[in-house]
Amino acid sequence: MYNLDQFMAEVERRNPGQPEFIQASREVIESVIDVVNNNPKYLENKILDRIIEPDRVYEFKVEWEDDNHEIQVNRGYRVQFNNAIGPYKGGLRFAKNVTLGTLKFLGFEQIFKNSLTTLPMGGGKGGSDFDPIGKSDREILRFCRAFMTELQKYIGPDTDVPAGDLGVGGREIGYMYGQWRKIRNENTGVLTGKGQTWGGSLIRPEATGFGAMYFTNEVLKLNGDSFEGKRVSISGFGNVAWGSAMKASQLGAKVIAISGPDGYIVDEDGVGTPEKWDFMLQLRASNKNIVAPYAEKFGCKFVPGKKIWEVPVDIAFTCALQNELNGEDAKLLIKNGVKYAIEVSNMGCTPEAIAEFHKARIPFGPGKAVNAGGVATSGLEMTQNAQHIKWDAAEVDRNLHAIMKNIFEACVREGKEKDGYVNYVKGANIAGFKKVADAMCDQGF
Numbered sequence: 001m002y003n004l005d006q007f008m009a010e011v012e013r014r015n016p017g018q019p020e021f022i023q024a025s026r027e028v029i030e031s032v033i034d035v036v037n038n039n040p041k042y043l044e045n046k047i048l049d050r051i052i053e054p055d056r057v058y059e060f061k062v063e064w065e066d067d068n069h070e071i072q073v074n075r076g077y078r079v080q081f082n083n084a085i086g087p088y089k090g091g092l093r094f095a096k097n098v099t100l101g102t103l104k105f106l107g108f109e110q111i112f113k114n115s116l117t118t119l120p121m122g123g124g125k126g127g128s129d130f131d132p133i134g135k136s137d138r139e140i141l142r143f144c145r146a147f148m149t150e151l152q153k154y155i156g157p158d159t160d161v162p163a164g165d166l167g168v169g170g171r172e173i174g175y176m177y178g179q180w181r182k183i184r185n186e187n188t189g190v191l192t193g194k195g196q197t198w199g200g201s202l203i204r205p206e207a208t209g210f211g212a213m214y215f216t217n218e219v220l221k222l223n224g225d226s227f228e229g230k231r232v233s234i235s236g237f238g239n240v241a242w243g244s245a246m247k248a249s250q251l252g253a254k255v256i257a258i259s260g261p262d263g264y265i266v267d268e269d270g271v272g273t274p275e276k277w278d279f280m281l282q283l284r285a286s287n288k289n290i291v292a293p294y295a296e297k298f299g300c301k302f303v304p305g306k307k308i309w310e311v312p313v314d315i316a317f318t319c320a321l322q323n324e325l326n327g328e329d330a331k332l333l334i335k336n337g338v339k340y341a342i343e344v345s346n347m348g349c350t351p352e353a354i355a356e357f358h359k360a361r362i363p364f365g366p367g368k369a370v371n372a373g374g375v376a377t378s379g380l381e382m383t384q385n386a387q388h389i390k391w392d393a394a395e396v397d398r399n400l401h402a403i404m405k406n407i408f409e410a411c412v413r414e415g416k417e418k419d420g421y422v423n424y425v426k427g428a429n430i431a432g433f434k435k436v437a438d439a440m441c442d443q444g445f
Contacts, residue, residue, distance in 0.1 A: 001037050002048055004030060011052060018101030020322060024108050024347055025052060031429035036437075047437045050445065054081040054107060057100065058154050062128060064146040066139055076147050078126035078154050078162075081107040084439040087158055088124030089114055089375060089382075091165030094172065096131035103127060105322070106165075109346055110375070112432030113368040116407045119379035124160055126151070132167045133289050144175035152180050157188045157385070163378045164193040166321070169239060169284070170205065189385030192378035201381035202393040204374075207400060209243020211373015212317070212344045212365075213251060214404040219340060219363050222412070222422070228252035230339075233313045234271075235259045236320035237291050240344055240371070242280045244319055245271045253315070259308035260291030266311060267300040312336035318348030318367075327352030334360045343367040354425060361421055369407050369428040376403045407431075 011025050029048065036042045062074045077100060080088045090110040093103070103125045111123030130143050155162060164173050173193045180190055187199070194200035203210065213227075220226055230253040234241045237258050245255045249272035257266050258280070271277070279297060283290070295302035309316065309329040316338050318325050324345060330353035333341065341357045342365040343349050349357075349364075357364040377400055384390055391399075407428075415427020 001043070002033055004033050007033075007048065015101070015104070018099075018104060020105035020347070021101050021108065023323075023351065024105040027351070027425065028108070028112065028429050028433065031426045032433045035430055035433070041441050042437055045441045045445065047440055050440065051082060051111070051433075051436065052108075054079050054104065055083065056080050057104075059100065060150040062130070062143065062146050062150060064139075064143045066142075067136055072143075074128050074130045074143070076126070076128045076150055077103050078151060078160070079103045079107040079124055080154070080160055081123040081125070082111045082436060083122035083124075084436050084443060085115060086120030086122050088160035089121035089163070089378065090123060090125040091127075091163045092168045092172075092176075093125070093127035093165040094130045094132050094167030095127070096129055098127045098129045102322075106346055109368050111436055112429060113372045114375055114379075115432040115435045116369060116410060116428060117372050117376040117379060117403055118406060118435075119376060119403075121161075121375065121379050121382075124162075125165075126162055127165065127168070130167075132172075133287050135287065137171075140172065141175050144172050145179045148176040148179035149183065151176075152183055155190055157190050157382070161189065161378075161382060162191055163375070164239075166238075169193075170195060189382050192381045194381070199381075199385055201377060201384055201396055202391065203396050203400070204377050204381060205239055206243035206246065207377035208240045208344070208371050208374030209245070209319070210247045210397070211376060211400055211404045212240075212244055212342065212370045213247035214373065214401050215365060215370050215408050216315070216317075216340065216342050217251060218405055218408040219342075219365060219424075223363060225339075226252065230254070230314040231256050231312075232315045232317065233257040233259075233308050233311050234317045234319050235308050235324055235348075236345070237280045237294070238284045238319075239281075240374075241319040242277055242284075244317055244344060245280065246277050248317075256313065257308050257311045258291060258294070259320070260289060262290040262292055263302060263304040263306055264308040264311070265291055265295045265300055265302050267294075267298060269298075269300070309333055310336075313338060315340045315342060317342045317344050319344045320348070321345055322347040323350050325349045325353050327356055329353060330356035334362060338362065341365070342370055344371050346371065358423065363422065364424060366425045366428050368432065369411050369424060372407055373400055373404055376400060
């Protein structure tokens with residue numbers, strides 16, 4: 001039998017200096033420990049001891065030349081966490097604050113997120129402490145080539161299929177795929193998020209945001225509600241926020257606020273037109289990482305240096321970074337009348353924030369369920385690549401919608417409490433865990 005405190009003390013001892021990984025581990029273990037202790041098969045196979053350890057971790061040096069012809073050195077990583085149900089699958093993150101602990105937390109989350117999609121994908125994550133902000137296009141090209149020169153040793157279409165993440169969009173995927181093709185002389189589905197003319201899937205860039213809104217729509221319907229007329233705030237302005245703003249607007253909501261590291265804007269007319277959505281992508285592509293130009297272009301309010309969570313809204317979406325919404329932010333949102341809190345970024349809310357939402361009985365959607373639309377559509381891209389076909393946008397969207405509804409239903413099935421309130425965190429963790437744990441038991445050790 002497992003004891004939560006003893007188990008987590010050992011996890012902390014074995015993973016010093018990795019607070020994000022410890023946080024992600026505790027959330028999952030708290031949710032599933034009773035399920036494990038009540039299942040002799042899981043106990044006999046020591047599932048918790050095995051699932052908490054990555055299968056392997058690769059760390060490598062990335063040497064590249066900047067525009068001043070000076071040699072730069074970064075660290076690259078790939079964490080292959082668990083492949084019990086399929087090839088490792090998870091994004092690549094380029095940001096100056098990337099550490100092994102960050103990628104272990106993301107890879108661990110990815111195991112259960114991928115399991116929830118019901119597609120045959122294991123969990124992994126990778127990236128580098130390379131900071132693309134302020135870099136020229138040629139510098140990013142040279143870095144991506146150097147990074148893939150090392151990464152290609154460890155990945156493959158039936159082994160490990162990376163995708164994009166923070167700091168890695170279509171441009172970076174293109175540069176890395178070009179290097180893969182030159183080195184390996186192969187055109188295979190080794191990366192997802194590819195361009196439309198060379199193996200990419202339609203609506204992949206929008207998929208994380210679209211999927212999040214499909215999940216949220218199911219939450220709203222369960223509560224006899226809808227998006228119609230809802231005031232919405234969305235942190236961030238990258239691909240995830242962009243897709244979220246588009247779909248939320250199409251479903252009848254008014255997105256009144258988006259944010260960046262420099263502050264947030266309030267657009268009372270709504271971030272709800274193609275021109276505004278296109279400008280969000282221009283902001284992302286500028287490599288300046290600021291949102292203030294939106295206010296200048298569209299004549300709305302910019303609040304520098306503050307967090308978006310002080311804006312009164314009906315639905316708050318985290319679409320930027322981990323732990324971007326803390327306990328005090330949650331209390332302020334609740335005080336200002338928020339009706340739903342939805343985590344679209346990976347572990348976007350601190351444990352204290354989640355506890356506040358649960359205490360107030362505010363429906364809270366966790367990232368591993370809500371943002372699974374991105375990796376689900378990556379899985380659909382893998383399917384298309386394997387079959388050497390291309391689906392139209394409507395077919396991809398139908399599949400995405402069905403996957404997100406299935407994820408929602410799994411969360412309700414495993415997370416509904418006696419008073420009818422749904423603990424989506426617990427539901428997502430248990431549903432995702434069971435499939436992987438059963439596969440591990442079936443395959444031995």
